[in-house]
Amino acid sequence: MAHDFSDPKGPYAHVAEFETPEHLMEAADAARRAGFTKMDAYSPFPIHGLSEAIGFRDTKVPWTVFSFGLIGATVGYTLQWYTSVFDYPMNVGGRPLNSIPAFFPIMYESTILFAAFSAAIGMFVYNRLPKPYHPIFNAKNFERASQDRFFLALEVVDPKFDASTFEKISKESGALEVSEVEL
Amino acid sequence: MAQVKINDLLITGDQTYASIDNSVGRLVLDQKIHKKPWFIMFAIGILGTGLLGVSIAWLLFQGIGIWGNNVPSAWGFDIINFVWWIGIGHAGTLISAILLLLRQQWRNSINRFAEAMTIFAVMCAGLYPLLHTGRPWNAYWLFPYTNILAMWPQFRSPLMWDVFAVSTYFSVSAVFWFVGLIPDFATLRDKSTNRIGKVIFAILSMGWRGSNQHWHRYEQMYLLLAGLSTPLVLSVHSIVSFDFAVSIVPGWNVTVFPPYFVAGAVFAGFAMVITFALPIRKLYKLEHLITDRHMDWMAKILLATGLIVFYGYILEIFFSWYSGNFYEYKLLINTRFTGPYSWAYWMLIFCNGIVPQLFWIQKFRVNPVSLMIVCQAVSVGMWLERFVIIPMSLTNNYLPSSDKMYYPSFWDFAMFLGTMGLFIFLMFLFIRFLPIINIFEVKDLLFKMGGKREIVEEATPAEVK
Numbered sequence: 001m002a003h004d005f006s007d008p009k010g011p012y013a014h015v016a017e018f019e020t021p022e023h024l025m026e027a028a029d030a031a032r033r034a035g036f037t038k039m040d041a042y043s044p045f046p047i048h049g050l051s052e053a054i055g056f057r058d059t060k061v062p063w064t065v066f067s068f069g070l071i072g073a074t075v076g077y078t079l080q081w082y083t084s085v086f087d088y089p090m091n092v093g094g095r096p097l098n099s100i101p102a103f104f105p106i107m108y109e110s111t112i113l114f115a116a117f118s119a120a121i122g123m124f125v126y127n128r129l130p131k132p133y134h135p136i137f138n139a140k141n142f143e144r145a146s147q148d149r150f151f152l153a154l155e156v157v158d159p160k161f162d163a164s165t166f167e168k169i170s171k172e173s174g175a176l177e178v179s180e181v182e183l
Numbered sequence: 184m185a186q187v188k189i190n191d192l193l194i195t196g197d198q199t200y201a202s203i204d205n206s207v208g209r210l211v212l213d214q215k216i217h218k219k220p221w222f223i224m225f226a227i228g229i230l231g232t233g234l235l236g237v238s239i240a241w242l243l244f245q246g247i248g249i250w251g252n253n254v255p256s257a258w259g260f261d262i263i264n265f266v267w268w269i270g271i272g273h274a275g276t277l278i279s280a281i282l283l284l285l286r287q288q289w290r291n292s293i294n295r296f297a298e299a300m301t302i303f304a305v306m307c308a309g310l311y312p313l314l315h316t317g318r319p320w321n322a323y324w325l326f327p328y329t330n331i332l333a334m335w336p337q338f339r340s341p342l343m344w345d346v347f348a349v350s351t352y353f354s355v356s357a358v359f360w361f362v363g364l365i366p367d368f369a370t371l372r373d374k375s376t377n378r379i380g381k382v383i384f385a386i387l388s389m390g391w392r393g394s395n396q397h398w399h400r401y402e403q404m405y406l407l408l409a410g411l412s413t414p415l416v417l418s419v420h421s422i423v424s425f426d427f428a429v430s431i432v433p434g435w436n437v438t439v440f441p442p443y444f445v446a447g448a449v450f451a452g453f454a455m456v457i458t459f460a461l462p463i464r465k466l467y468k469l470e471h472l473i474t475d476r477h478m479d480w481m482a483k484i485l486l487a488t489g490l491i492v493f494y495g496y497i498l499e500i501f502f503s504w505y506s507g508n509f510y511e512y513k514l515l516i517n518t519r520f521t522g523p524y525s526w527a528y529w530m531l532i533f534c535n536g537i538v539p540q541l542f543w544i545q546k547f548r549v550n551p552v553s554l555m556i557v558c559q560a561v562s563v564g565m566w567l568e569r570f571v572i573i574p575m576s577l578t579n580n581y582l583p584s585s586d587k588m589y590y591p592s593f594w595d596f597a598m599f600l601g602t603m604g605l606f607i608f609l610m611f612l613f614i615r616f617l618p619i620i621n622i623f624e625v626k627d628l629l630f631k632m633g634g635k636r637e638i639v640e641e642a643t644p645a646e647v648k
Contacts, residue, residue, distance in 0.1 A: 041395040045623040060400070126400055148199065
């Protein structure tokens, strides 16, 4: 189920604001236990264990990097093999045309080049960035999510969405404020 | 041994997330904070960059005959400075990647700065081989592209490996640096009070909102980039050393070169990090984030890598005798120990072998004056190391009839000073317009220290403030 963006005034999520990462972790954990799934947390720095607390797991980036590393190695070696053995064979000091040890450094560099770029580009693509506008930016005090406050958002599209339960869980974990965010 | 009282914590004072934002963010957001010292350094940078521009223009007009290079010494200042600069760059990758993998959290407050240094140093380094080709407008010939001559580059040559290694290194370092900046751009976007700042940082932050899902993938990517950069940085300087080690020139054909070059690179790089970090933390009052503890540890790494380099010098002496090769032995005795350039060799031993030994004493590892003196000695020493390797081996080769002295010309020095100017120019632009300390990682460190403060104190016997 997706958000109905045709109604720009519709609700997007309910957002709880916390003062410390510990409070956020506690609330995220409790909310996941309550059965909420469409949740996201916002923090100024990565908090280890928060993904587990929210119930988020993703290994697309590592697999992409691994695949592109293999592609890079293949491209690097094939380039050298094609040019030095097939297309332009030349005897250099009696070395074999397919001089594997001499081809190794460039193969290695191209592996790293492909893998590193796929890591960065993959991160952007899977995170759907750049994205200049997002409804969460409408949340109250949200400019502090990049500074010193921690937020937990429960989206209204959650199948078990229940504003009062979410507010209760958040307040029990020490939320400063719980508010509704519009699209 | 006398223990000097040094501050043991990585972040000192009563800091909060907001105070870290302010102490780093104000350098960018409050432009009035940059006063006279900034303008003086920036002016020096601009003058140097101008000198670089003039020397490049004259070089392109006249050709590389304006340099001191000759036959047999076809490699001179251009290659010395290339290796020197690229070595300096390596400390940045070491700090940001290797120390991340080793979970050395103290790197968090110096990594941004060191990564910027890497990028600027590699830019300075890249200029030299480019201009040494004589016709830099044809530099694309170095890359494999389909051309009308149906020719391909010679992939068995270490110089070709160098092209790939250095260009990969530069692009991967730039990516690593940029993705590291994104969460900080978001912080600056949200802190900025004027419209222009907000718009610029909003664009640069790419809409970063600190979502947990984003952080999750971001952390995976960051760790992978660190894992990829670590072998990359080792390979880059190994490949630079192959430029020499694969040849048969006396003094170059040595198997110890790759590890010894890598250690030398880290050695020179840390010296440059300290050289810039000391005045900047003083000028912008960042002592609570770049503490004496950091200086102490960087000085220890400097000492350790210095010892590896010194071990390399001893091995060179040993192997020139043990190899039984007459030309290796002749190089050592007639060119390094005695002869017209022997001052450079003995200066090198003094700067890289003797002076850093001061760092065995803790007092010298935290005192700004002694740190500065040792780091300058190391920078000079590492430059001399490349001088000893390059012209000294080339001017005294196999045939006595082709022996010829190498004298650098005015333009050699002008261009060297010019690249230093370019480096200063870029560094000071960076200090003014980008966050010089990784804000989100320092906050992460502060968060972790909150729970572990007592353990940190217990683990170190030195007195704690």
